[in-house]
Amino acid sequence: MVKETANTASALAGLRIVECGSSAAGAYCARLLGDAGADVLKVEPLSGDPARRRGPFPDDVPDLNWSGLFLYLNYNKRGITADLHNRRGRDIALRLLAGADVLVLADSAPELDRLRLYYDDLREMNPSIIVTVITPYGLTGPYRNYTGDDLTAINHGGLAYVTPGLPDIIGGSDKEPPLRANTCLSDIEAGIQGAAATLLAAINRSFTGQGDQIDLSIHSAIAAMMPFETAQAVYNVPNDREPRTFGIQPNTYIPCKDGYVVLAAWMQANWRGLKEMMGNPDWAESEVFVDQYERARNWDALQPLLLDWTIQHTGEEIISKARTSGVPAFPAYTVPQMVQSEHLDAREFWVHVERPGKGSIKLPGYPVRMSQTPWQFRRPAPRLGEHTLETLEGELGYSRADITMISAAGIIQEIEE
């Protein structure tokens, strides 16, 4: 494989991004651009981004500067505080935007209407600006002003209905309620799409000289994850969440002696291999398990029979036997096992955020390795208001006296050292 060079070229060096709004999707979008080398400045209200209060916190002690979610969504950025609802705070934002390439603006549509950072106004001032707007339902359409979060996005976009997903019938096949992964999945997915759309506009700008506005709906961002399910629906396959109708088995994870193991042995050759691993039991020759579809249809009978065998062996024993028989079997990891896995370390996937005197926190990195422009962890997430002073004084040319006055009026907040 290709070796990454030690070169420190950044794909997006020189691109200046300003981020406003309280949405995790906007924060992740801007961070991804920062990972690729863009200069990202996050503008927060004086109270701080809501993710600063979300946690998890080290030792469960709430601290605006040590929320795990905030640290993840905001590394590779600098941060300032400014009250954008105030005239002088707004002036700071406009002066930043006059010299910016991109504004990432993400919140509910009604909140953005209150912020009044409209593309039509901003382009008058800066014709090449790209404004990436991410909202729960987009800037047009009948539900524009509806509120939304991860739960509503994944339900309205179709993902919750098909979760637990095929071929997941571990708990039996009684109808279960639609389910959400306990994480901010829709914000991450929309953030990736928003970053890609931003770069499309940036590429286009180099030909046209003109900026653009991107209108990304998180609802659509989830609906865009469903090409297979929507194909089934349009091609008239009933979508009744019935794994026995659609599934192929065994192609799932199953409890074993010390956790779970994934068996992907639906193909006949692999099924024969699996039978061999189990010592060719008589029951496996039954007509009801004759092919992958019958094995799915009769999963309620098959699962306990497989379980009788898997539960007597550790995951490692099963995987090692499977390797000999050529059966695809894999570890099913808990979060702790995944975090400690050799593979992700070997890929240099992790970011390590130092806690002075207390070790470091491991967070997920950018899952992409690029030979010419490797992504870099350049700085941890900003403390609240960490870069207010240097930005106002160094970049915008405010005098110390002005800054003190604006600060005293409660429009910005200088960090207390």
Next chain:
Amino acid sequence: MSRLPLEGIRVADFGQVVVVPYATSFLAWMGADVIHVETETRMTSRETPPFWEAVQGVNRSGMYNFINTTKRSLTINLKEPAGVEIAKRLIATSDIMTENYTTGTMEKLGLDYETVRKIKPDLIYLSVGAFGRIGPMRDLKGYHSINNAFSGVADVTGYVGGHPRLLGSLTPDITSCFYSMLAVLEALYYRNRTGKGQFIDISMADSMVTLIPEAVADFTMNGRPPVRVGNHDKEKAPHDVFRCKGQDRWIAISIGSDAEWHNLCGVLGRPELVDDPRFADMLSRQRHQDDMRPIIEAWTVGREHYDAMRLLQEAGVTAAPTLDAGDVMRDPHLMARGFIATVDHPEVGKYPNSTAPWKFDSVPSFPIRPAPLLGQHSNEILQELLGLSQSEVAHLTATGAIR
């Protein structure tokens, strides 16, 4: 100004099944000329159901047709040396090359990055593997179930007290598809400024791990493994799905503040609940989730999910219907925003197909054409783009290199 962002960009797409073909569909919608390199001798999604009218056929798979719109199809057999030579001529005229074969396959074919960069030095080469192209697990084949289970995402998904569960949709493929698109665009932006191409290595397993930052942070900060909580959330309650009128119909309701709870009590026609100490604040509501369910379902169960959403949202309550895939393709909001386009496929006829989830101010709508028939554009690509003569094409077809 209505230039499409990727006008003039050509993609030689050796992708299969979902992750890469879906990523290159987005590039096609954005204006790129995407050429899907396929062969009759080894098909994947074209042989995967669902088939139109349940009749199997290489041009009738919904799995293929939904994930390959707006592309051209070139059939060449990469097992034949002459086929590989045609592939190289195509790569030499392309900006981007994409593949997601098992690790090592492109080396065997002689189409790996180190080889093809010699014929196209500024090429952007996207390579996606279940576990990426480096690392101890790089040779493993991955499936949907495996990446869910390996990444820890299944560990944070599940009902209270239950097993880990798999996320629906082809989430590992789709998430990696979005990262693929982003990485290719980063590389293209960089190439446009510097003239340099590069190799991109994406791991579907790594991509999945980016979805669960809180669970990772809680473990690496506090050594605490995740606890499965169904649809609940630590900052909101109620935060769950509730039964609506009809079979297997649901609405999601999410209450993030006391004010929103008071609004919900009003919609339910139960204003007295505002003073019920069990539900007085977020912590109390967290503790009494089970008491709230029958109260809320008494109201939702008699209503259609869309009607319930409208009544709740108009009263200031965050709520949305739980849609199945058929509902998604009929959703009035997605329709109004142009997310669903109509394609007219030569074998299947007219049907709705989703497109990009964002809109540009400068582009009124994205081009969307039906997925290509197998080999539909072979002749025009070989003759017009690669400059082969009619007799050369006939010869290569007869010897099995083109098919």
